[in-house]
Amino acid sequence: MSHKVLSSALFPIALMTASCGAAQVGDSASTPTPRSATAVELDAAVPFTAEAHLDLAEGWAVAVEPGTGNLLITEKAGTAKYYNPATGEVLEVSGLPTVAYGGQGGLGDVAFAPDYASTGMVYLSWAQAAEDNARRAVAARGRLECSTSACAITGLNEIWRQEPAVNSPGHFSHKFAFSPDGQHLFIASGDRMQADPAQDNSNTLGTIVRLNLDGSPAAGNPFADQPSPTNQIWSYGHRNIYGLEFDAGGQLWDVEHGPRGGDELNMVEPGNNYGWPDRSFGVNYNGDPIPDHSADDGFVKPAIFWTPVIAPGGMIFYRGNMFADWRGQLLIANLGTQTLVRLSTDAATGTATEEARYAFPRRLRDIEQAADGSLWVVEDGGNGRLLRLTPR
Numbered sequence: 383m384s385h386k387v388l389s390s391a392l393f394p395i396a397l398m399t400a401s402c403g404a405a406q407v408g409d410s411a412s413t414p415t416p417r418s419a420t421a422v423e424l425d426a427a428v429p430f431t432a433e434a435h436l437d438l439a440e441g442w443a444v445a446v447e448p449g450t451g452n453l454l455i456t457e458k459a460g461t462a463k464y465y466n467p468a469t470g471e472v473l474e475v476s477g478l479p480t481v482a483y484g485g486q487g488g489l490g491d492v493a494f495a496p497d498y499a500s501t502g503m504v505y506l507s508w509a510q511a512a513e514d515n516a517r518r519a520v521a522a523r524g525r526l527e528c529s530t531s532a533c534a535i536t537g538l539n540e541i542w543r544q545e546p547a548v549n550s551p552g553h554f555s556h557k558f559a560f561s562p563d564g565q566h567l568f569i570a571s572g573d574r575m576q577a578d579p580a581q582d583n584s585n586t587l588g589t590i591v592r593l594n595l596d597g598s599p600a601a602g603n604p605f606a607d608q609p610s611p612t613n614q615i616w617s618y619g620h621r622n623i624y625g626l627e628f629d630a631g632g633q634l635w636d637v638e639h640g641p642r643g644g645d646e647l648n649m650v651e652p653g654n655n656y657g658w659p660d661r662s663f664g665v666n667y668n669g670d671p672i673p674d675h676s677a678d679d680g681f682v683k684p685a686i687f688w689t690p691v692i693a694p695g696g697m698i699f700y701r702g703n704m705f706a707d708w709r710g711q712l713l714i715a716n717l718g719t720q721t722l723v724r725l726s727t728d729a730a731t732g733t734a735t736e737e738a739r740y741a742f743p744r745r746l747r748d749i750e751q752a753a754d755g756s757l758w759v760v761e762d763g764g765n766g767r768l769l770r771l772t773p774r
Contacts, residue, residue, distance in 0.1 A: 418470060419433035419434060419435050419470075419770065420433065420434050421433060421434075422434050422743070422767075422769060423743065424740075424741070424742070424743075425740075425741055428740045428741070428774070429705075429740075429773065429774055430705075430740075430757075430771045430772060430773055430774055431771070431772055431773075431774050432742075432759075432769045432770065432771050433769065433770045433772075434767040434768065434769055435465065435467065435470075435767070435768045435769070435770055436463070436465060436472055436767065436768050437765070437766070437767055438455065438457060438463070438760065438761070438766045438767060438768060439457045439458075439459065439461065439764055439766075440457050440458035440459060440488070440762070440763060440764055440766065441455055441456070441457055441458075441747055441748070441760040441761065441762070441766045441768065442456045442457060442458050442488065442489060442490055442491070442747060442748065442760070443455070443456045443490065443491045443492050443696065443747075443748045443760070444456075444492075444748050444749075444750045444758050444760050444768070445492045445493050445494055445504075445750060446494075446750055446751070446752055446753065446758070447494060447498075447526075448494055448498050448499060449499065450466075451467065451468070451752060451753050451754075452464060452465060452466045452467070453465040453467070453750075453758060453768070454475070454492050454494075454504065454526070455492070455760065455768065456489045456490065456491070456492045456506070457488075457489060458483065458488035458489055459481070459483050459488055459489070460478055460479070460480065460481040460483060460488060460489045460508075461474070461475070461478070461489070462474075462475035462478055462489065462492070463475065464526075464528060464533045465768065467752075467770070473528060473531070473532055473533045474532060474533070475532075475533045475534065475535065476532060476533070476534045476535075477524065477534040477535035477536055477538060478506070478535060478538075479506070479508055479510070479522065479538060480511075481508040481509055481510070482508075482509040482510055482511040482517045483509075484551060485550075485551020485552050486509075486551060486552035486553065486554060487508075487509030487517055487551060487552070487554060488508065488509055489506070489508045490506070490507040490508050490509070490519070490554065490556040490557075491505075491506070491507045491556055491557050491558050492504060492505065492506055492507075493505045493558040493560070495523065495560075495595065496560050496564030496565075496595075497564065497595075501525070502525040502526055502527070503523050503524070503525060504523065504524065504525070504526050504535065505521060505522070505523045505558055505567070506521070506522055506523070506524075506535070506538070507519060507520065507521045507522075507554075507556035507557075507558065507569070508520060508556070509554050509556075510543075512547035513547070514549065515549050516546075516547035516548055516549045517547060517548065517549070517550070517551075517554075518543055518544040518545070518546070518547035518548070519543075519544040519554040519555065519556040519569075519571060519572070520540055520542060520543050520544065520556075521540070521541055521542040521556065521558070521567075521569055521597065522538050522539055522540040522541055523538070523539060523541055523595075523597075524536055524537045524538035524539060525537055541593075541596060541597025542569060542591070542593060542597045542614075544556075544571050544574075544586055544587065545585050545586050545587075545611045546585055546587075548574040548575075548576060548587070550574045550575045550576065551575075552572075552574070552575050552622070553572035553573050553574045553575045553621070553622040554572050554574070555570040555571055555572030555620075555622055555623040555624065555638075556569065556570065556571070556572070557569070557570040557623055557624060557625065557626040557696070558570075558626065559626040559627055559628060559634065560628075561628070562628055562632045565594070565595070566592055566593065566594065566595070566600050567592075567593045567594070567595055567597070568590055568591065568592050568593075568616065568626060568634065569590070569591050569593065570590055570620070570623035570624075570626045570636060571586045571587060571588070571589045571590065571591055571620075571623075572587070572588065572620070572621070572622045572623060573587050573588035573620065573621050573622065573658065573659075574587050576588075577658070577659035578659060580618060580619050580620060580621065580658045580659060581618070581619060581655070581658075581659070581660065583605060583608075583612050583615055583618060584612060585611065586611045586614060586615065588618060588619060588620045588621065588658060589614075589615045589616070589617065589618045589620060590615075590616045590617045590618075590620065590623070590626070590634075590636065590650060591611075591614040591615055591616060592614065592615075592616040592652075593614060599613040599614045603615065603616060603652070604616065604652045604653035605653075616650070616652055616653075617650050617651065617652065617653065617654045617655070617656065618654075618655055618656070619654075619655040619656035619657045619658050619660075619681060619682075620636070620638055620648075620656055620658055621638050621639060621640065621641075621658045621659070621662075622638055622639040623636045623637070623638040624637060624638065624639065624694050624695050624696060624697075625637035625638075625694055625695070625696050625697030625714060626650075627697055627698055627699055627712075628699070629699045629710070629712075629727060629729065630699060630701065630710055631729055633649060633729040634649075634650040634651075635647060635648065635649055635650060635685070635697075635712070635727065636648050636650050637694040637697050637714055638694070639691070639693060639694065640662055640663065640664035640687070640688075640689075640691060641662060641664040641665060641666050641667055641672070642664050642665050642666070642667055642669075642691075643662075643663060643664030643665060643688075643689035643690065643691060644662045644663035644664025644665075644672075644687055644688075644689055644691070645664075645687060645688040645689075645691040645692050645693065645694060646663070646684035646685075646686070646687040646688070647684060647685045647686050647687075647712075647714075647725070647727075647734050648682065648684050648685060649682075649685050649727075649729060649732040651682075654682045655680070655681050655682065656681060656682050656684075657675060657679070657681035657682070657683075659672065660672075660673070660679075660681070661673055661674065661675045661676075661679055661681050662674070662675075663675065663684070663687045663689055664689060664691075682732075683732075685727065685728075685732055685733050685734040686725065686733065686734040686735070686736065691718055691719075692714070692716040692718055692719045692721065692723060693716055693717040693718025693719065694714050694715070694716050694717070694723075695714070695715040695716060695717050695745075695746055695747045695748055695749070695760075695762070696714075696715050696747065696748035696749050696750075696760075697712060697713060697714040697715065697749065698712070698713055698749055698750060698751055699711070699712055699713075700712075700713055700751060701751065702751055702752075702754070702755025702756075703755045704754060704755030704756055704772065704773060705755065705757075705773060708724060710726075711724055711725060711726055711727075711737065712724070712725045712726075712727055712734070713725075713749055713757070714749075715746035715747065715748055715749040715759055715760075716745075716746055717745045717746065717747065717762055718745075719739070720741060720742050720743070720744060720745050720746065721739045721740055721741055721742060721746070722739070722740045722742065722746065722749070722759070723736060723738070723739050723740075724736070724737045724738045724739070724740075725737055742759075742761075744761045744762065744763065744766065744767075745761065745762035745763060745766075746759055746760070746761060746762065747760045747761065747762040747766070748760040752770075756770055756771060756772050757770070757771040757772075758770055758771075759771060
């Protein structure tokens, strides 16, 4: 078998022996330390309780491992943790890339491949240094291998680069989504704080790209007959995307930061232009106005927008049973408002309605659903935590 992963309880001797070399890749391994969850104080009106399971140093993304329910969590400065909720054990992960840490840049998203059970592949994104102080978002995949004392990403192979690299500290986006059939990888590519390139399809800034699982441009893309990197583009006119997810009906949605005002949720379809920077329901940071969307502007309008902003982080469509009334709805973890926002979406009309907003004591960076229907939430910042939400 090409990959070795922790079981939810015991670690087979064969696994320990087979993976002993993996722990030597990159950073040194640490001894597993059992953790116990502690309660997080929330308003009594919130319909769930929260437990803090472990401390994180600028946690960025969380993914649930198929089969085990264990978690792989990235931290912005370039570290990652593998957490077993059944035992409370935490393993450090080695074999990670060198990241361009600073500003909004660092280690980014993490996702288990659709065929993870047979390949052991995981996908990572990060900010990478380029020439002349420039940076770009990149994506890579490798195999997760774990022993009882450490985990490693082995054979990490870069499969995609944001083009061009830019001397800018922000708007990398680099969020992943896999198509429902497991055949394609979608990557959010932010505008890198450059604005105008989002309307220029000779680059991939301000776009969502659609690739094969190996990173090659996918057949059937809207501009598939044009040179690279244009042939990667699925949609464009985006700003800074922090959530990218398919709903149960197979429709892709994104949530992105506006400037001053105008955070927006979009229903993403091939070839669509979402207007940035020519249209926005916000204004520029220097106070200069940006025309609002209008019926005849030729751009796709957001399903919903927020002014004042929510400053969104990650999002999921809830598919579990633990919060049965939420099934099929969208949950967004928010940085600016320190809230979890719940929305209903309508793919037939391309619209959305905010149903509820739940306050938290700290900024929220990412959210994921566990197999049992509970929710994992990553707090932002150097003193952030991994939270588990269950019904009150």
